[in-house]
């Protein structure tokens with residue numbers, strides 16, 4: 001079954017939720033970037049979170065970037081989503097050594113590191129993008145986002161993210177949820193959800209045992225009646241184009257461009273997100289330089 005995402009609320013609108021299964025999406029990312037297990041888990045959790053957060057955006061021109069950099073061996077992890085929940089991303093060091101916690105789980109926090117920030121950038125088509133930033137709490141990403149929502153967006157939120165890796169290094173199960181409590185929700189409902197969150201299975205256990213996004217929400221919200229607003233397929237999608245890569249090349253400036261033209265036969269650029277290679281020969285670079293000069 002293809003990965004998909006659910007977005008909805010409780011019938012009275014007081015609880016907002018997102019849930020998804022991202023096993024295939026994370027496996028695609030792992031293969032593309034040749035991630036070792038801890039890197040696959042870190043990148044996979046980030047992609048899963050960005051997919052859900054992307055669907056919070058209003059316009060299909062909006063985009064959301066999530067970055068975490070804790071100066072750990074994994075280096076920076078950067079992921080981007082649009083409002084359809086399709087995502088792309090990269091991890092600075094995909095070959096980070098596997099470190100396990102005493103519980104036997106992959107130590108994502110250790111790989112990401114603790115000395116840095118989690119940053120959320122929303123490009124909403126305004127002059128300046130929205131930027132929210134918090135110091136890293138645990139590097140496990142779910143906890144960090146929970147604190148981000150509480151501090152930067154003032155919304156009590158619970159974020160659960162999980163990636164389970166097979167012994168052969170492939171992705172066995174991945175998924176996540178975001179539960180948000182809007183103002184005015186009664187204490188009994190909040191207590192009931194907190195009770196469930198504290199006692200339920202981990203997200204990887206749920207997805208590994210076959211739970212769907214509907215099943216994940218049912219396990220958290222129990223008997224609370226819900227209304228599903230959106231159900232959509234999601235995937236790892238890169239939207240790079242030759243024009244976009246050209247713009248990146250032009251943005252290095254006229255002098256650097258001239259330098260490449262004079263000293264090299266051409267230029268080759270690789271998209272960070274999908275590893276697609278773009279080659280430009282000398283004539284194309286000269287044409288680009290002319291356009292850069294004329295300010296087009």
Ligand SMILES: [Zn+2]
Pocket residue numbers: 238239240271272273274275276
């Ligand atoms: Zn690309």
